[in-house]
Amino acid sequence: MKLYDSLTGEKRDFAPQGDEVKMYVCGVTPYSSAHVGHAMSYVYFDTLRRYLEFLGYTVKHVQNFTDIDDKIITAADKQKTSPVMLVEELVEEYLMDMANLNIQPAHVYPRVTDEITKIVEMIEGLIEKGFAYESEGDVYYRVTKFQGYGKLSHRTLDGMMAGARVEPNLQKDHAMDFTLWKASKLGEPSWDSPWGKGRPGWHIECSAMALHYLGPHLDIHGGGQDLVFPHHENEIAQTEAFTGEAPFADHWVHNGLLQIDEGKMSKSFGKLVTVRDALAKFSSDTMRLFFLNSHYHSPLAYADESIEGQQRAAERLLTALELDASDNAGSEAVDPEPFRQRFITAMDDDLNTPQALAALFDLTREINRGNDEKKQIGSAQDTLRELTGVLGLRLYPQEEESTQSASPFVELLAEIRQELRDAKQWELADRIRDRLQALGVSLEDGAGGTKWRNRSS
RNA sequence: GGCGACGUAGCCAAGUGGUUAAGGCGAGAGUCUGCAAAACUCUUAUUCGGCGGUUCGAUUCCGCCCGUCGCCUCCA
Numbered sequence: 029m030k031l032y033d034s035l036t037g038e039k040r041d042f043a044p045q046g047d048e049v050k051m052y053v054c055g056v057t058p059y060s061s062a063h064v065g066h067a068m069s070y071v072y073f074d075t076l077r078r079y080l081e082f083l084g085y086t087v088k089h090v091q092n093f094t095d096i097d098d099k100i101i102t103a104a105d106k107q108k109t110s111p112v113m114l115v116e117e118l119v120e121e122y123l124m125d126m127a128n129l130n131i132q133p134a135h136v137y138p139r140v141t142d143e144i145t146k147i148v149e150m151i152e153g154l155i156e157k158g159f160a161y162e163s164e165g166d167v168y169y170r171v172t173k174f175q176g177y178g179k180l181s182h183r184t185l186d187g188m189m190a191g192a193r194v195e196p197n198l199q200k201d202h203a204m205d206f207t208l209w210k211a212s213k214l215g216e217p218s219w220d221s222p223w224g225k226g227r228p229g230w231h232i233e234c235s236a237m238a239l240h241y242l243g244p245h246l247d248i249h250g251g252g253q254d255l256v257f258p259h260h261e262n263e264i265a266q267t268e269a270f271t272g273e274a275p276f277a278d279h280w281v282h283n284g285l286l287q288i289d290e291g292k293m294s295k296s297f298g299k300l301v302t303v304r305d306a307l308a309k310f311s312s313d314t315m316r317l318f319f320l321n322s323h324y325h326s327p328l329a330y331a332d333e334s335i336e337g338q339q340r341a342a343e344r345l346l347t348a349l350e351l352d353a354s355d356n357a358g359s360e361a362v363d364p365e366p367f368r369q370r371f372i373t374a375m376d377d378d379l380n381t382p383q384a385l386a387a388l389f390d391l392t393r394e395i396n397r398g399n400d401e402k403k404q405i406g407s408a409q410d411t412l413r414e415l416t417g418v419l420g421l422r423l424y425p426q427e428e429e430s431t432q433s434a435s436p437f438v439e440l441l442a443e444i445r446q447e448l449r450d451a452k453q454w455e456l457a458d459r460i461r462d463r464l465q466a467l468g469v470s471l472e473d474g475a476g477g478t479k480w481r482n483r484s485s
Numbered sequence: 486g487g488c489g490a491c492g493u494a495g496c497c498a499a500g501u502g503g504u505u506a507a508g509g510c511g512a513g514a515g516u517c518u519g520c521a522a523a524a525c526u527c528u529u530a531u532u533c534g535g536c537g538g539u540u541c542g543a544u545u546c547c548g549c550c551c552g553u554c555g556c557c558u559c560c561a
Contacts, residue, residue: 053561055561056561062561063561065561070561099559181488181557184487187557188487188557190487190557230559251561253489254555257488259560283561284491285555285561317509321497321499321509323498323499325490326490326491331497334497338509338510339510340511341509341510344523347523347524351524374499383500383508386499386509390507397524397526399524454520457520458519458520462521472522473518473519474524
């Protein structure tokens with residue numbers, strides 16, 4: 029497959045170095061609930077992983093929690109709790125949110141606070157090599173020492189200085205030098221180090237954890253486009269300087285950002301919709317279809333109206349999967365192979381999920397048409413089930429607890445209505461159907477009798 | 486100011502230097518149905534922000550302009 033690489037700026041063939049694909053995806057800093065921007069990013073990376081697994085690769089997926097940070101300390105203070113408690117609560121919530129989106133869990137979820145030893149070792153190594161220096165208890169990375177600083181984000185140090193709001197800092201040799209180790213103030217969580225009590229800077233943890241769990245040469249390193257600079261740029265500088273090996277990652281994969289109200293959805297602006305809010309309105313299938321209908325590399329605007337359309341699309345897929353064609357008499361069968369090929373071709377081309385979906389919707393039409401024509405559709409349905417699964421769609425009938433427990437009563441009403449229909453009591457029969465519809469239950473009269481399904485959301 | 490992305494039908498959104506510009510939602514007509522729903526069939530962009538250029542030919546390549554957005558500071 030071909031995959032776009034932000035470092036080289038081109039679509040390149042993807043081929044892992046070894047037997048397993050080493051994939052590191054930058055995780056969250058748990059100081060508030062996950063929002064739909066996170067959902068989008070992780071749905072894309074989940075889809076990438078599922079597709080690689082579909083191709084037969086074994087993927088080792090590592091995703092960190094940056095569980096110590098200024099914002100966590102501030103948020104914990106505000107909520108009169110401790111950073112540890114706050115993080116525990118939010119990590120648990122995050123994992124639940126991701127599971128609800130049908131995102132496969134990473135194999136390892138390292139946390140900064142468990143990796144301090146590794147981080148300190150790495151900083152010491154960087155100091156020894158002259159890439160870092162201590163200054164009043166802080167340790168900074170010397171950007172001028174690393175040739176190629178800016179190669180990922182395609183900018184130069186001069187370009188970054190021009191017009192940038194860089195605060196002068198006499199502790200640093202160069203304004204763009206960034207923090208590896210930060211001396212702690214009184215009362216803040218801290219760890220012992222050769223430079224005194226403190227905590228890691230923002231970027232070093234990902235370098236240390238990726239190195240620890242996946243080694244010096246990743247196949248895929250991913251995250252949102254907002255991480256390109258400075259986060260990933262700095263990771264490259266730290267890791268390549270430390271290991272002396274390049275490239276740190278073979279493919280740098282960055283997803284476009286989710287927009288809301290004509291601006292990026294971002295925690296710091298308070299303009300956000302949490303994953304919970306979204307999933308209260310829409311199913312995970314609907315949300316995933318909304319994301320996957322757009323290419324991962326493009327920005328996408330969050331809008332309820334846009335998502336609502338995907339709800340119908342999800343139902344369309346489900347309806348085709350639920351067709352019972354067991355008594356179709358025809359000997360001809362719908363051949364899913366051309367659609368499978370289109371799906372693979374699309375996904376091979378830098379994970380072109382919109383085109384892959386187009387192939388699946390065409391297959392859906394072919395299944396429906398085949399059913400009308402009394403063809404065999406079982407194998408086509410199997411393929412549709414398999415490939416929608418690669419996209420992480422669940423496509424199971426909506427069965428809320430309330431309707432599950434109500435099902436005997438719905439069936440009773442359907443039965444009575446059938447008797448009314450047999451007696452041509454249309455008005456009463458329609459009234460039952462309309463009232464059930466208003467309650468979220470659709471009755472559909474087909475050749476083989478009446479089916480009912482929950483259509484409430 | 487620097488760097489970058491994007492602008493395709495009512496909405497969302499793929500895509501290509503040249504036979505019919507995917508797919509989804511929506512809308513309209515028809516088939517089916519007691520009526521519906523679902524499904525199917527047909528219709529819904531002679532045209533891809535604007536203006537130039539390259540070319541036999543551009544929506545696709547180049548330049549300029551207009552518009553939207555991102556990064557340059559924490560952020561998936």
